[in-house]
Amino acid sequence: MATLLIVDDEVNQRKLYQEELSEEGYQIRLARNGKEALDSISENSPDLVVLDIRMPVMDGLEALGKIIGKERNIPVIIHSAYSSYKDDFISWAADDFVLKSSDLTELKRKIRALLEKKRA
Amino acid sequence: MKTVTSLIMAGGRGERLYPLTRDRAKPAVPFGGIYRIIDFTLSNCINSGMRHIYVLSQYKSLSLSRHIQLGWNILSGTLGEYVTVVPAQQRINEDWYKGTADAIFQNIYLLQKQTPDMALILSGDHIYKMDYRELIHFHMMKGADVTVAAVEMDKNLSNQLGVIEVDADFRIKGFQEKPDHPQTVPSKPDKILASMGVYVFNTEIMVKRLIEDAKRGTEHDFGKNVIPAMVESGDRAFAFSFVDERGETSYWRDVGTVEAYFEASMDLVSVCPLLNLYDASWPIHTYHAPSPPAKTILDESSEGGRRGAAYESLIAGGAIISGGEVRRSIISANVRVDSHARVEDSILLDGVRVKEGAKIRKAIVDKYSEIPEGMTIGYDLKEDMKNFTVTESGIVVVSKGFRLR
Numbered sequence: 001m002a003t004l005l006i007v008d009d010e011v012n013q014r015k016l017y018q019e020e021l022s023e024e025g026y027q028i029r030l031a032r033n034g035k036e037a038l039d040s041i042s043e044n045s046p047d048l049v050v051l052d053i054r055m056p057v058m059d060g061l062e063a064l065g066k067i068i069g070k071e072r073n074i075p076v077i078i079h080s081a082y083s084s085y086k087d088d089f090i091s092w093a094a095d096d097f098v099l100k101s102s103d104l105t106e107l108k109r110k111i112r113a114l115l116e117k118k119r120a
Numbered sequence: 121m122k123t124v125t126s127l128i129m130a131g132g133r134g135e136r137l138y139p140l141t142r143d144r145a146k147p148a149v150p151f152g153g154i155y156r157i158i159d160f161t162l163s164n165c166i167n168s169g170m171r172h173i174y175v176l177s178q179y180k181s182l183s184l185s186r187h188i189q190l191g192w193n194i195l196s197g198t199l200g201e202y203v204t205v206v207p208a209q210q211r212i213n214e215d216w217y218k219g220t221a222d223a224i225f226q227n228i229y230l231l232q233k234q235t236p237d238m239a240l241i242l243s244g245d246h247i248y249k250m251d252y253r254e255l256i257h258f259h260m261m262k263g264a265d266v267t268v269a270a271v272e273m274d275k276n277l278s279n280q281l282g283v284i285e286v287d288a289d290f291r292i293k294g295f296q297e298k299p300d301h302p303q304t305v306p307s308k309p310d311k312i313l314a315s316m317g318v319y320v321f322n323t324e325i326m327v328k329r330l331i332e333d334a335k336r337g338t339e340h341d342f343g344k345n346v347i348p349a350m351v352e353s354g355d356r357a358f359a360f361s362f363v364d365e366r367g368e369t370s371y372w373r374d375v376g377t378v379e380a381y382f383e384a385s386m387d388l389v390s391v392c393p394l395l396n397l398y399d400a401s402w403p404i405h406t407y408h409a410p411s412p413p414a415k416t417i418l419d420e421s422s423e424g425g426r427r428g429a430a431y432e433s434l435i436a437g438g439a440i441i442s443g444g445e446v447r448r449s450i451i452s453a454n455v456r457v458d459s460h461a462r463v464e465d466s467i468l469l470d471g472v473r474v475k476e477g478a479k480i481r482k483a484i485v486d487k488y489s490e491i492p493e494g495m496t497i498g499y500d501l502k503e504d505m506k507n508f509t510v511t512e513s514g515i516v517v518v519s520k521g522f523r524l525r
Contacts, residue, residue: 065212068334069226089228093331 002115003027005046007037007063008079009055017050020104026111034063041067045074048114050107051094053080061090068093075114079107124256124320125236126170128161129223130244131178131208131216136377139509139519140486145177147244148184149381150469150487152388152397153434153450156187157375158244159406162203166194167402168252170240171201174230176223178208178216191407206230219340220317225330231323239326241319241342247384247395248316248372249402250362256320258360265325265355268292268347269318271362272311272369278302282343284313284359292357295348305361313359315343316372325355371395378511382484385467389432389448411438411453418443418459426459436470444474452487461491466498469520482515483508489522 004026006017014030022028029046031037035058037049049067053060064076078091081100085091096110134146141149147158158175165173177184185205195201206227208216217223224241231239238259240252250269259267270284283296285303296302305311319342329346338345351357362370371394375381387393397404414435416428426443433446436453443459450467457463461474464481471488474480478491481498491497497504498516507524509517 062211068331069212073335087232089232089327092327093334 001025001027002047003029004111005029005031005037005040005049007031007034007049007055007060008052009033010052013052016102016104021108021111024108024111032057034058034060034066037063038066041074047074047118048111049074049076050079050111051076052100053078053082053085053091061085061088064093065090075118077107077110077114122238122256122260123172123234123236124170124238124240124252125172125231125234125323126165126174126240126242126252127224127227127230128158128165128173128175128242128244129220130158130175130181130184131223132243132245133179134245134376137375137381139517140378140381140484141180143180143520144183145180146376148180148187149375150452151247151375151381151385153436153452154408155404155406156184157247158184158187159191159404160247160249161242161244162188162192163402163404164248164250164252165242166405168250170252171195171199172236173203174227175203175205175244176208176217176227177205178223181205181207187407191405194405217340219338219345220342221330221333221346222340224326224342225334225340228327228330231327236323239321239323241321243317245376246316246372246374248362248370249395249399249404250318250370250372252320255318255360259320259358262290262358263356264320264322264358266319266321266347266350267358267360269316269320269362270313270359271316271372272305272308273314275302275304275310275312278312281312281314284315286313286359290359290361292347292351292359294351311369313361316362317343319347329355378484378509378515378517379513382467382515385450386448386465389434389450408437409453411436413437414439414441414451416441428457483518484515485518486520486522488520489518490524491518491522492524495524 008014018028031040033055051060075095077096078094079098098107130147132146134141149157151157188205192203212226279298283302285294288306302312333346364370373384375384418426418428420426428441428443430446432448435451438454439451441457444457444461446463448465449463452470454471455468457474458476460477462479466480467484469487472485473490475493477494479496483498501510504516
């Protein structure tokens with residue numbers, strides 16, 4: 001079973017992910033900000049990270065830079081409500097960028113595709 | 121108009137220049153009496169019309185930062201021009217830069233606000249005069265993703281160098297590390313191309329390739345990793361041969377060792393130096409503390425009289441040759457050479473005092489050192505080793521602030 005690390009500061013958003021993505025058969029780990037995400041990754045590397053950008057303590061872009069900087073090749077999907085972050089060079093280091101919506105179909109499709117690519 | 125931002129890597133430790141790099145990074149090592157090594161790259165930028173310049177420092181950066189702050193505050197912020205020193209900030213990683221590519225990757229946010237069309241990646245370690253506009257023009261004409269500036273070297277040096285393999289159009293085909301049978305320059309069978317560590321990239325592709333490199337466990341070096349990977353994957357990588365208008369190899373020196381530094385310095389005191397500092401169309405800017413003119417004093421004609429004189433030498437402002445004799449040497453600002461002292465084939469950096477009767481030859485004396493009365497340096501290397509660094513070829517290096525205790 002693939003393990004996903006979901007990083008989002010919004011409690012309802014985390015609940016939504018937890019329900020919908022575990023239904024898909026993934027094991028879900030949660031983190032509330034970039035710093036918790038990095039701690040979680042160094043404890044145990046997940047198969048994929050879904051990363052929000054605007055978060056307190058440490059935002060998603062800083063966390064992404066640090067994930068890359070450690071040469072950890074974990075697929076990362078940025079899931080943000082703001083498409084303007086695509087102009088930020090560090091966001092290019094993510095494997096995909098999905099705009100936030102209450103419908104997770106697009107996100108689920110991208111997760112599947114990246115996990116398949118990783119297995120290949 | 122296409123926009124270019126210059127990024128100068130100035131974090132080099134310069135270990136083989138020790139002890140000149142004991143207290144400063146290699147780009148801050150003084151050169152030619154009044155300059156520091158980085159002045160050549162910075163002057164190239166300014167003279168080429170590049171006025172968006174970041175200097176990436178890390179190791180022992182204090183004297184570098186101070187020099188740039190004092191001497192290079194010459195652009196107009198109002199016009200959006202800048203020379204900005206960027207210390208290592210650990211924004212991404214909590215280490216020193218792992219390699220040249222990592223140094224740029226860690227600072228990639230610098231290019232974000234006004235994403236330039238191209239990034240000019242430079243090293244602050246080298247001495248040369250180059251119009252980067254020619255390189256950039258070549259890069260655009262070729263429709264390149266990246267262009268590597270290269271110097272032509274004699275073919276028989278190939279087993280000491282990394283050689284760039286190019287086709288007839290100067291597109292890079294591959295690299296050879298210290299080959300015995302190198303690929304030569306198109307139409308120059310006795311020359312090979314060696315990288316200068318100067319690159320021009322289209323910004324977007326550079327960002328993408330740096331991210332890919334950051335994710336791999338490489339040395340994160342442009343020359344060893346990023347450019348070879350680009351060539352491999354079919355990106356358009358070209359080599360620009362740095363030659364003058366007659367097609368002859370242009371002057372370029374790494375001065376990475378004490379020997380190379382000494383030799384490049386001594387070239388300057390020859391009648392027609394390879395490096396022309398007198399070319400008004402290509403001024404080398406630097407920082408100079410205000411100082412009075414250089415002066416020689418005493419001209420006693422009596423037998424054994426004190427006579428201050430300098431022959432075949434460069435002498436910076438504030439120096440006083442006071443009854444001593446200087447030959448084939450570089451005398452930096454505020455140096456004093458006292459009566460009956462003799463300085464030959466040597467480089468004296470700022471504020472050095474050579475006291476009465478001392479004799480120095482084939483030596484580099486770092487700033488503010490005091491050579492006591494009657495001491496000899498460069499005459500008995502075994503004795504010199506007790507106090508100083510002596511290189512294999514017998515150059516004595518006196519560390520900054522030396523005092524006999």
